[in-house]
Amino acid sequence: MGSDVTLWLALGAGIISFFSPCTLPIFPAYLSYITGMSVKEIQSEKSLKVRRKLLFHSIFFLLGISLIFISLGLGATMLGSLMKGLFIGSTGDFLQRIAGIFIIVMGLFIGGWINFKWLMREKRMSVKPKTTLGYAGTVFVGMGFAAGWTPCIGPIFASILVLAANEPAKGLLYTITYVVGFAIPFLLFTWFIGSTRVILRYSHIIMKVGGSLMIVMGALLYTGQLTRLSNILLRLVQDTWFSNVGSILFS
Numbered sequence: 001m002g003s004d005v006t007l008w009l010a011l012g013a014g015i016i017s018f019f020s021p022c023t024l025p026i027f028p029a030y031l032s033y034i035t036g037m038s039v040k041e042i043q044s045e046k047s048l049k050v051r052r053k054l055l056f057h058s059i060f061f062l063l064g065i066s067l068i069f070i071s072l073g074l075g076a077t078m079l080g081s082l083m084k085g086l087f088i089g090s091t092g093d094f095l096q097r098i099a100g101i102f103i104i105v106m107g108l109f110i111g112g113w114i115n116f117k118w119l120m121r122e123k124r125m126s127v128k129p130k131t132t133l134g135y136a137g138t139v140f141v142g143m144g145f146a147a148g149w150t151p152c153i154g155p156i157f158a159s160i161l162v163l164a165a166n167e168p169a170k171g172l173l174y175t176i177t178y179v180v181g182f183a184i185p186f187l188l189f190t191w192f193i194g195s196t197r198v199i200l201r202y203s204h205i206i207m208k209v210g211g212s213l214m215i216v217m218g219a220l221l222y223t224g225q226l227t228r229l230s231n232i233l234l235r236l237v238q239d240t241w242f243s244n245v246g247s248i249l250f251s
Helices: 003-019 024-035 039-044 048-086 091-110 135-147 153-166 168-191 193-200 203-223 226-249
Strands: none
Touching: 003 153, 003 168, 003 203, 024 039, 024 048, 024 135, 024 168, 039 048, 048 135, 048 153, 048 168, 091 153, 091 203, 153 168, 153 203, 168 193
């Protein structure tokens, strides 16, 4: 499988998770909960002191999320290694096709073309207010958010776990890349909190684009063309790089 392309898929999946209707609309509420500030204060206060407070709490919140997601990714990787150790031959292709089908179905779900009510059930952990625990409490809130498998995020992350199980050698890397993809917009929007309302108008478009990309990647994985695509892109980048360097050196 083309691991380079899959890494970009994992990164994009993390970004899409943040822009999902289950995260972005309530993003200010999460910041309010972990900082103890009201949503109005967060959106109106622009001082450097407040922004730093929001940013530090967001970092600890993401640390809590990372602990859960990376643990699950490690478990999926170990399971994938066990399965590939028990089964050899054509079974690897079979598991790859199952993973492709799963990602296609999740892409249809994320794009809103199909609906599974059981996936929309929230199972969030009950977390006590962090005001008595400071940054440690924020970490626990992040763990509760991740362990809750909130709607939209659960199916997307489940696709990453399937990829991790299908390619154990890169499984943990895929999971970490997914977490990085989720963290980047989270931190950016924490610093520029006023931009949330603008992006909300286009969140449904982002989800459909993300769902479409998941369907394409799932189809490539199912047909075994992901490796071929990765090699083509790698050669394209190498040829472009070498030609640019050559033109600079010998011009």
